[in-house]
Amino acid sequence: MIAAALDPPVAAAGPAVTTFWGVDCGSSEIKVAAVDRGGRVLLLRKQRTLFPLAGHVHRALAGGTGELSPLVDDERVPGAPVGGVPRLLPGQQIHATGYGRSHIEGIHGQLTEIKAHFLGVQHQLQLDRDYTIIDIGGQDAKVIRATPGRVDQFAINRKCAAGTGAYIEELAHRLEVPMQSLPGLAAGHDRELTLNSYCTVFSGQEVIKLLMHGERVENLIYALYRSVVKRVLEMTAISTDTLVFSGGVMNYHPILVPLFAERFGDIKTILAPNAQYCGAIGAAIHGLKEDEENGIHHHQQLRPV
Amino acid sequence: MMRDYFADLGAASRDPARKVAWCTSVGPAEILRALGFAVYFPENHGALLGATRMSSETIPVANAHGYSPEICSYLTSDVGACLKGVTPLTKAYGLEEAPRPDVLVYCTNQCKDVMHWFGWYARRWSVPLLGIHPPTHVAEVRPEHVADVVAQYRHLIVQLEAISGRKLDPAELERAVARSREATDLWEEVLNTGTARPSPLSFFDGAIYMGPIVVLRGTEIAVDYYRALLAEMQDRVAAATAAVPGERKRIYWEGMPVWGRLRHLSEVFQRNRAAVVASTYCNSWIFSDFDPRQPLPSMARAYTRIFINRDDACKEAYLLRLAGQFGIDGIVYHAARTCPNNTNSHYGMPERLRAQGLPGVVIDGDLNDLRCFSDEQSTTVIEAFVETL
Numbered sequence A: 001m002i003a004a005a006l007d008p009p010v011a012a013a014g015p016a017v018t019t020f021w022g023v024d025c026g027s028s029e030i031k032v033a034a035v036d037r038g039g040r041v042l043l044l045r046k047q048r049t050l051f052p053l054a055g056h057v058h059r060a061l062a063g064g065t066g067e068l069s070p071l072v073d074d075e076r077v078p079g080a081p082v083g084g085v086p087r088l089l090p091g092q093q094i095h096a097t098g099y100g101r102s103h104i105e106g107i108h109g110q111l112t113e114i115k116a117h118f119l120g121v122q123h124q125l126q127l128d129r130d131y132t133i134i135d136i137g138g139q140d141a142k143v144i145r146a147t148p149g150r151v152d153q154f155a156i157n158r159k160c161a162a163g164t165g166a167y168i169e170e171l172a173h174r175l176e177v178p179m180q181s182l183p184g185l186a187a188g189h190d191r192e193l194t195l196n197s198y199c200t201v202f203s204g205q206e207v208i209k210l211l212m213h214g215e216r217v218e219n220l221i222y223a224l225y226r227s228v229v230k231r232v233l234e235m236t237a238i239s240t241d242t243l244v245f246s247g248g249v250m251n252y253h254p255i256l257v258p259l260f261a262e263r264f265g266d267i268k269t270i271l272a273p274n275a276q277y278c279g280a281i282g283a284a285i286h287g288l289k290e291d292e293e294n295g296i297h298h299h300q301q302l303r304p305v
Numbered sequence B: 001m002m003r004d005y006f007a008d009l010g011a012a013s014r015d016p017a018r019k020v021a022w023c024t025s026v027g028p029a030e031i032l033r034a035l036g037f038a039v040y041f042p043e044n045h046g047a048l049l050g051a052t053r054m055s056s057e058t059i060p061v062a063n064a065h066g067y068s069p070e071i072c073s074y075l076t077s078d079v080g081a082c083l084k085g086v087t088p089l090t091k092a093y094g095l096e097e098a099p100r101p102d103v104l105v106y107c108t109n110q111c112k113d114v115m116h117w118f119g120w121y122a123r124r125w126s127v128p129l130l131g132i133h134p135p136t137h138v139a140e141v142r143p144e145h146v147a148d149v150v151a152q153y154r155h156l157i158v159q160l161e162a163i164s165g166r167k168l169d170p171a172e173l174e175r176a177v178a179r180s181r182e183a184t185d186l187w188e189e190v191l192n193t194g195t196a197r198p199s200p201l202s203f204f205d206g207a208i209y210m211g212p213i214v215v216l217r218g219t220e221i222a223v224d225y226y227r228a229l230l231a232e233m234q235d236r237v238a239a240a241t242a243a244v245p246g247e248r249k250r251i252y253w254e255g256m257p258v259w260g261r262l263r264h265l266s267e268v269f270q271r272n273r274a275a276v277v278a279s280t281y282c283n284s285w286i287f288s289d290f291d292p293r294q295p296l297p298s299m300a301r302a303y304t305r306i307f308i309n310r311d312d313a314c315k316e317a318y319l320l321r322l323a324g325q326f327g328i329d330g331i332v333y334h335a336a337r338t339c340p341n342n343t344n345s346h347y348g349m350p351e352r353l354r355a356q357g358l359p360g361v362v363i364d365g366d367l368n369d370l371r372c373f374s375d376e377q378s379t380t381v382i383e384a385f386v387e388t389l
Helices: A053-062 A113-125 A165-175 A179-187 A200-212 A217-233 A248-252 A256-261 A275-302 B002-014 B029-034 B042-051 B055-064 B073-084 B088-093 B113-125 B143-164 B170-195 B203-209 B211-215 B220-238 B259-271 B295-304 B312-326 B349-355 B375-388
Strands: A019-025 A029-036 A041-048 A092-097 A131-136 A141-146 A151-156 A242-246 A268-271 B020-023 B038-040 B103-107 B129-132 B249-254 B274-279 B330-336 B360-365
Touching (some): A019 A113, A019 A275, A029 A053, A029 A275, A041 A053, A092 A275, A113 A131, A113 A242, A131 A217, A131 A248, A165 A200, A242 A275, A248 A256, A256 A268, B002 B038, B020 B029, B029 B143, B029 B170, B029 B295, B042 B055, B042 B088, B042 B259, B055 B073, B055 B259, B103 B113, B103 B143, B113 B129, B170 B203, B170 B220, B170 B274, B170 B312, B203 B259, B249 B312, B259 B274, B274 B312, B312 B349, B349 B360, B360 B375
Antiparallel strands (some): A131 A141, A141 A151
């Protein structure tokens, strides 16, 4: 939890806030973004998701020595014990998203990853038409249909991990290939294979069987990427002519973008800037928007009738 | 009231002069009552196993005995509990075991799993297994459907008379149907108080309040209970007492409850100031067709006309009507892994209703098998859905 004594949530609402922090507690990494009142992204940073979660969120927020932070200086000692109770500096607000969002106490607000990714994408791209966000994370994949102003509909992968980062990790492990080598190896494929199974474990078995038959690793990795595309597009029909990609998996595996694009005839594909940070940026923007709305309400109340 | 009901069932199962009948939840309970049976409803036991989360221990036992994890988890919870020799009735009502049946009576108006479920007990205890098989998934209940079911009731009555050792008294059946009608009308009025803003009750309350309409319909006890409950709800409406303080959005729950996560889900909605003001599940025990002047045909109509036994066009018209009546902002469809028959999101219904202005979202889960349910994922889906409304 974050001790908010210096800057309690109620007092924080209003023009006094100078920096809005967004934390995206994902299954693999904690991402942090900070934006100023003008919506400019001041910093982005991340660390692995470790437990106890709250302590590691504080670490991610604190950053290293000399870095911008919402926390008071004495809490920002590198290697400081995890689990301390840092305090907020005046003028700072923190909003959280991601699966761990409800486990961080003392923050100013929280929102779902669906809304956070939408806000992060829309803030950065300022799109003026309906579009679809494909956000592939460590343990889930989301397809979000949005207008410039709001989330219209969404779908999340069902119970299994196929089509998510966990699926890619598992198969990389089976193939004994480091994650970062996957895109390069896939580029060396010389034929298209199909992995059929919904199930990560069964897909692993398919891969092993193909390996036993002497299949090239490059072709298997390419098949793995194509399988991710298939799993995600099974979730819901795409009804817009613009596809935007966000999330950590797209960040590390941009080869997926053309693989998605080739499944459609005439479609515009955009890899969101700071794809992995769209959730964190969106959380910060959510804070900024809420603060602006509260400010407007405040002024309206003061306006003479 | 429930303690008395179960105490009586326990007494009936020990008394050689009395007979116990097991009945499916939307089976012909009125006939059984009129013939003097003490009536036990295994689905209620299934819900108790789910709500107490004992099902997490009992389902795997049934799975290990050849009953698939893919079939009704009421069935697997209940059969597993019997194999394991445990029951939530012990702690709740002091019964050592579920009352032993003299006859098992099912109706496939809800699904065919009930036949397999009761069939397991029929083999285990060598007890007669009697079934009603109405026409299923009908667009409308036509006279020939009613005639078919009435004929099956008549055959059932002959078999039941042999087991109970007494002839059916038509006046007794009329009284049972009249009491069922009265209770179900009161239950409907209770549920309709949810049209008030703010709603005085939520689906999660209703899932508890509905016990007597399931296990005690056809009795005066259920009538008295719902009369008192209605008065309480009307008081709450008059005082604007909200089930969800600060109610902002009004949600319809489609499908089975997730019994082991009622509180969790209730809190998720509460936190998001979304009130689940109506549900197919609670409404499924409104039987407005009951007519004591024609007991058997009216029972045939009532039990064949239930939502679960209708085609998609009927279901969609019903959902749109209730959405209008209750001022619904959106539907949460529960895709219950082991209850495909009471899951309506698998054949495009959410998309069709969305196109008619009724947005919805699907959460994956199950009535009793918590292996199929994720707290985190369902929370995200519900919260994100409420955000979009």
